[in-house]
Amino acid sequence: MKNKNHARRAVAATTVVLAVIGLSACGAAKTNSSSGSGKVTITVPSWVGAEANAAVAKYILENELDTEVEETQLDESVAFDALSSGKADAILEDWGGAPKKVSQYVDDKKSIVKAGDLGVTGxxxxxxxxxxxxxxxxxxxxxxxxxxxxxxxxxxxxxxxxxxxxxxxxxxxxxxxxxxxxxxxxxxxxxxxxxxxxxxxxxxxxxxxxxxxxxxxxxxxxxxxxxxxxxxxxxxxxxxxxxxxxxxxxxTPLQKYLNADFAKNGGDAAQFLKNFNWTADQQNEVAAMIAGDKMSADKAAEKWVKENKAVWKAWLPKK
Structure with missing residues (x-):
């Protein structure tokens, strides 16, 4: 839920395999204009805090940056594989549970780049x-x-x-x-x-x-x-x-990662995800609406975004 050689929570293996098979190579990294218009695929592990990250990022990307967002449930290890291959663009909450993948793709292959702290310590x-x-x-x-x-x-x-x-x-x-x-x-x-x-x-x-x-x-x-x-x-x-x-x-300060090509060519969408940074209290507020109040993730994100304009405005790329 676990740095997390520590807690590495994720989706069941069967779900992971099906999710990876279901992703096509053309399903991600399509953002190629300076405005960020295009499609972005965000990986989401199987806990509600991570769902809150993705829901808020999706709402802002779609409504402020004209960028279509696809979410796909993947565990940490498989999410890194998907980012490296270009089948996904972003990991918004990594607990350090796949250090060998980080070494392989970030340090050696350089197909994935660090995108900064989420702002939350796990x-x-x-x-x-x-x-x-x-x-x-x-x-x-x-x-x-x-x-x-x-x-x-x-x-x-x-x-x-x-x-x-x-x-x-x-x-x-x-x-x-x-x-x-x-x-x-x-x-x-x-x-x-x-x-x-x-x-x-x-x-x-x-x-x-x-x-x-x-x-x-x-x-x-x-x-x-x-x-x-x-x-x-x-x-x-x-x-x-x-x-x-x-x-x-x-x-563990929770980390974000981006596909390297997307980070370089993803325009405003990529810059927004690099800028995305909020507190544990803010994440919990959205997570509580989803899991506690049984709101849909989209509705919870919409409510939070409308009530916290001063927070997320700072995440938008500067013109």
């Missing part, structure tokens, strides 16, 4: 509800988790404590952490971000104990009081060997 961790911390104050230290495992047992976890996860296609370090920290827990996947949120909300309403893989920014954090469990401190390189990881997750 962080993954393990979280428990505040009402549980009030009852057991030391539960926020990972060293004490084993003595509380019985609180978290479920039918799916057996005699171990359950660590609730999201989509099985999200890349996390949690199985390695459980093994290397000698924790008597089992990762149990809800299936998607939406299913994970449903489970968390049900548990929270019933004041049931739960511990979950979770992240910031996340719109639901404004509604529920969740407390992060202190894992061993993250230090640069502590996650280099994925099998030996025994540290928590980094705080």
């Amino acid at each position: 962080h993954i961790g393990w979280y428990v509800p505040k009402y549980l911390v009030d009852e057991h104050p030391d539960i926020t230290d990972w060293k004490n988790l084993n003595k509380y495992k019985s609180l978290f047992k479920t039918a799916e976890s057996g005699d171990k404590g359950q660590l609730l996860e999201g989509s099985p296609s999200y890349t996390t370090n949690d199985d390695a952490l459980i093994k290397n920290l000698k924790l008597d827990y089992k990762t149990v996947y809800s299936g998607s971000e939406a299913a994970q949120i449903t489970q968390i909300k049900e548990n929270y309403k019933a004041k049931k104990p739960f511990i979950s893989y979770w992240w910031t920014p996340q719109w639901l954090n404004a509604q529920l009081d969740l407390v992060e469990v202190k894992l061993p401190e993250y230090k640069t390189g502590c996650d280099a060997d994925t099998k030996k990881i025994a540290c928590g997750y980094a705080k």
Whole structure:
């Protein structure tokens, strides 16, 4: 949801393969006029914060820069492949989950270029509800988790404590952490971000104990009081060997990337995406409308754009 050698959340493999097959080479990088008129393909990973980025960018591109936008759901690794091949133009939220692809396409092949910070810092961790911390104050230290495992047992976890996860296609370090920290827990996947949120909300309403893989920014954090469990401190390189990881997750400034040809020849559309930069609160505002209020992404984007003209006007290319 996970720099994120850290949290690398994404779409299921089958969806990814179908999405890539469905993209034609002519479906992207068509912007070739100085005004930005043309078509731009934005990759969107499978969480609502990223959907909010794409929806707002799409609305402004289509309504202010006369640029048609196509969105396609792709996980981090496959999104880099699509950008490099010209089948997509932009990644607006990368958590650092595909470092080998960055090295391959950005550093070596130079078919993809960096497009700057999104403006949002991401962080993954393990979280428990505040009402549980009030009852057991030391539960926020990972060293004490084993003595509380019985609180978290479920039918799916057996005699171990359950660590609730999201989509099985999200890349996390949690199985390695459980093994290397000698924790008597089992990762149990809800299936998607939406299913994970449903489970968390049900548990929270019933004041049931739960511990979950979770992240910031996340719109639901404004509604529920969740407390992060202190894992061993993250230090640069502590996650280099994925099998030996025994540290928590980094705080990661989320990055944007563009197809190199599009970045050079994409006119105002490319410049706009380079300029696109907002805060976690702004992203959460749109995400909450989509996931919390059940608005369509297009309607949520339209509402936010109409109410925040002073913010996005600064993203438009200067004439």
